[in-house]
Amino acid sequence: MRRPPRDTEESARRITRRSLLAGAGMLGFMAVLGGRMRHMQVDQADAFRLLAEENRIxxxxxxxxxxxxxxxxxxxxxxxxxxxxxxxxxxxxxxxxxxxxxxxxxxxxxxxxxxxxxxxxxxxxxxxxxxxxxxxxxxxxxxxxxxxxxxxxxxxxxxxxxxxxxxxxxxxxxxxxxxxxxxxxxxxxxxxxxxxxxxxxxxxxxxxxxxxxxxxxxxxxxxxxxxxxxxxxxxxxxxxxxxxxxxQLTIDHRLQNFTQARLGAESAASVVMDVRTGDLLAMASAPSFDPNKFVRGISVADYAMLTENDHRPLANKTVQGLYPPGSTFKMVTALAALEAGVVTAGETIYCPGYKELGQRRFHCWKRGGHGWTDLHGSLKGSCDVYYYELAERVGIENISAMARKLGIGIRHDLPMSAVAEGIAPTKQYKRERHGQEWLVGDSLNASIGQGYVLASPLQLAVMAARLATGEGIKPRLVKSVNGVEQPVETEGPLGLGPTTLQQIRSGMYGVMNERGGTAYRSRIVADDMQLCGKTGTSQVRSVVVRNADVPWEERDHALFVCFAPADNPRIAVSVIVEHGGGGSAVAAPVARDIMLSALHDGAIPPLDAYPSSQRRQQEDLFSSLLIRRPDGATPPSEKA
CATH class of the missing domain: 3.90.1310.10 (Penicillin-binding protein 2a (Domain 2))
Incomplete structure (x- = not known):
């Protein structure tokens, strides 16, 4: 059936209108798409180029x-x-x-x-x-x-x-x-x-x-x-x-190696110090460990061997270890009494072998006593009763102040881990720390380096250096950083009378070089290297028994401090051997060997510096030590 012309025209108009709308929509979409593409390709080109570069680079x-x-x-x-x-x-x-x-x-x-x-x-x-x-x-x-x-x-x-x-x-x-x-x-x-x-x-x-x-x-x-x-x-x-x-450190690697080797397998520590500059020339703590194992990742077995060792190889005993200084502290008590004017160097005090205080007796190490003794004799023979008497006269506050002046009870500023402060006790210290009042008996114990007094080997070396010079020299471990020299620091003169210091040095000279001195066997016979020193034995238990009769961990600590040469001091040395026994028998010989090496720039000590009867023994000892002498040392200033 044939459609009327009017319907055909209407249909054509609708189709044309729809086509125009669709075309307009498509043109609009293409315009938006083109605009977006232009924005991305032109306006945001740098941003997308960066993203692509980051994916590739x-x-x-x-x-x-x-x-x-x-x-x-x-x-x-x-x-x-x-x-x-x-x-x-x-x-x-x-x-x-x-x-x-x-x-x-x-x-x-x-x-x-x-x-x-x-x-x-x-x-x-x-x-x-x-x-x-x-x-x-x-x-x-x-x-x-x-x-x-x-x-x-x-x-x-x-x-x-x-x-x-x-x-x-x-x-x-x-x-x-x-x-x-x-x-x-x-x-x-x-x-x-x-x-x-x-x-x-x-x-x-x-x-x-x-x-x-x-x-x-x-x-x-x-x-x-x-x-x-x-x-x-x-x-x-x-x-x-x-x-x-x-x-660059102040340490000498040759002296450090000799000191470490000389301490051997003992649980011990030694500090060597230049008394003129405060430079620390050696700081040895024994036994030691290989740090390379930690860098590479130490095994469980190796770490257990270190942590379970009763000699504590991981602890740096030179600065972390705190010990009763024993008789090495007697110079502190003597100086406090001399400076306070409660005793003179020539005054004698009678030692019957003990001092009575109330119902208690404080014994001297020499049970029969030293008899009448003066300052020189008290240091030379290490008479305890002499210092009990001085402590009762001068009091703990003066003793503590002198200890701090000599470097004990002070945290020395070194770039090392856990540097200990030590204890130079006062009445306030006991009240705050223990909730008790100070007793006269506490002062007597402190006078001979027992009781509450604690010091590190570093502090004892500083004490020896200050006694040698009368200067408040401070220890220095770092010589330079990136070529910049680090300053030598001092607190200035200690303010102690030269006569007073000379009397202390004279007593320390007698310890080493006069018959009857507690360390006479460890003397140096070379006139230009003679020692001034002081032995010390500190108890770790209250009951006095022979060291040979108790386990190792209950034996006395052996200590020794010294400086040399006696007439022109250059080097100070401190040594502690944990649970080693007597300072004169154990610590003094070690300190003498280390001192002689220090005076000879880290070399093996010369045998002619020892008494002739000891030279063969020393030669055998040195031949048994593990001495490390690396070659090819290049100063930092000459590195490429």
Whole structure:
């Protein structure tokens, strides 16, 4: 049936109108699409180019070379050794378990280290490289490089790790480094990005920790090109970091080694100090340990051996150890009494072998007594009763003040871990610490370095140096940092009369060089090296019995302090041998050997400095010591 013309025209108009609307819509859509494309391709071109570049280019931090540590003569104490390692980036590695399995088939990674690495990989951000194996040899690294196509996200690298060439000699002074832990980061308010690099090493204890900011340096960067699979294609640019500053110590590595070797297997400590500058020439704590084991990751078995050893090899006894100083403290009591005017050097006091105080007797070490004795004789023979009498006259406050003036009961400012303050007790100290009033008997005990008095080997060396010079010299361990010399500090003259000091020195001279002196057997016969010293034996139990009759840990401590040469002091030495017995028999011979080595710049002591009857014995002793003499020492100023 034929449609009417009017219907045909109406239908045509509708179709035309719809076509126009559709065309307009399409034109509008195309206009919007074109505008959007223009916006993305022109207006946002730089932004999208940057995104594409970031997908293709990675920027990674370069750990800086850690600053080196040298002894006073330029011998390397802490350096950086080349370290081949393998790192993994999780986001580039695909199936991380499979990648690790293939990697373990090529290089030696223990189950324990593999498990630790996997935990670290999953804990860190996916783009952060994680070290999964280090201390590898070249063959292992080459194997990884050859198999690179099968190991996505795995990269062999050459880095630096800390190395201590002198091993145990400087373990307690320098300390060691280790990877940054969460605990380390929690102590830093705004940690630097370089600290976030897994495996990055920072100082944990000792100088390494205390001088971390000087030694660390600043990180560098490198830009690398990676393919779609995350494989590194090439390095585009590199900006090296700034190496940490070098540190030079006042310690002499030869003297340090001799001192460490002379202490041997004893639980002991010794400090050697230049009395003119305060420079610490040796600080040995025995037994010691190898810090390199901590850098590489100490085994559970090795760590247990250190922590379970009753001689406490991890403790730095030179500054952390606090001991009753025993009779080495008698110079303090004598000076306090002389300065207070309650006694004169020529006044004699009778020693019957004890002093009665109320219902109690305070005994002298010599049961039969010393008879009538003056200051010189009391030091020479170490008469306890003489000092009981002085303490009763002068009082604890004056004794304590003199102790602090000589360096005891003061925390000396050294960049070392846990430097102890010691105790120079007062009446207030006992009230605050023990809730009790001070008794006269407490003063008598303190007068001979017992009771509440505690001092470290460092403090005893400072005391000896101040007695030798009359100056308030302060100990110095760091000679320079990054070439900048550190100042020599002193509190100035002690304010003690020269006659008073000379009387004390005379008594210490008698200890060593006059018959009847408690350390006469440990004298030096060379006229230009004679010692002034003082023996000490401190009790660790209240009941007096023979050391041979009790276990090692209940025996007396042996102590000795000295300076030399007697007529022109240069060196001060302190020695403590824990539970060693008598100071005259045990500590004095050790201190004499260390002093002679110090006077000869760390060399083996000359045999002609000893009494002729002792020379063969000393020769045998020195031949048995493990003496380390590294060659090729280069002063920091001459390093390339």
């Amino acid at each position: 990675n920027i990674r931090l370069l750990p800086p070379a850690r600053g080196l540590i040298f002894d006073r003569g330029g011998a390397l104490i802490a350096g950086n050794a080349q370290n081949y390692r393998v790192v993994v980036v999780r986001e580039d590695a695909g199936e991380i378990e499979e990648t690790m399995a293939r990697l373990r088939a090529l290089v030696p990674i223990s189950d324990e280290n593999s498990e630790r690495a996997m935990k670290e990989i999953m804990r860190r951000s996916p783009f952060v490289p994680v070290t999964v194996a280090d201390q590898l040899d070249w063959a292992d690294v080459s194997e990884v490089a050859v198999n690179a196509p099968a190991l996505p996200g795995v990269t062999p690298e050459v880095g630096l790790t800390r190395h201590y060439p002198l091993g145990s000699d400087f373990a307690h002074i320098v300390g060691y480094v280790g990877p940054v832990s969460d605990y380390d980061l929690s102590k830093i308010e705004d940690p630097e990005p370089v600290l976030q690099i897994p495996g990055f090493q920072i100082g944990k204890v000792g100088l390494e920790a205390k001088l971390e900011d000087d030694l660390r340096g600043e990180a560098g960067t490198k830009r690398i090109e990676v393919n779609a699979g995350g494989r590194v294609m090439r390095e585009l640019s590199r900006q090296e970091g700034i190496a940490g500053g070098d540190v």
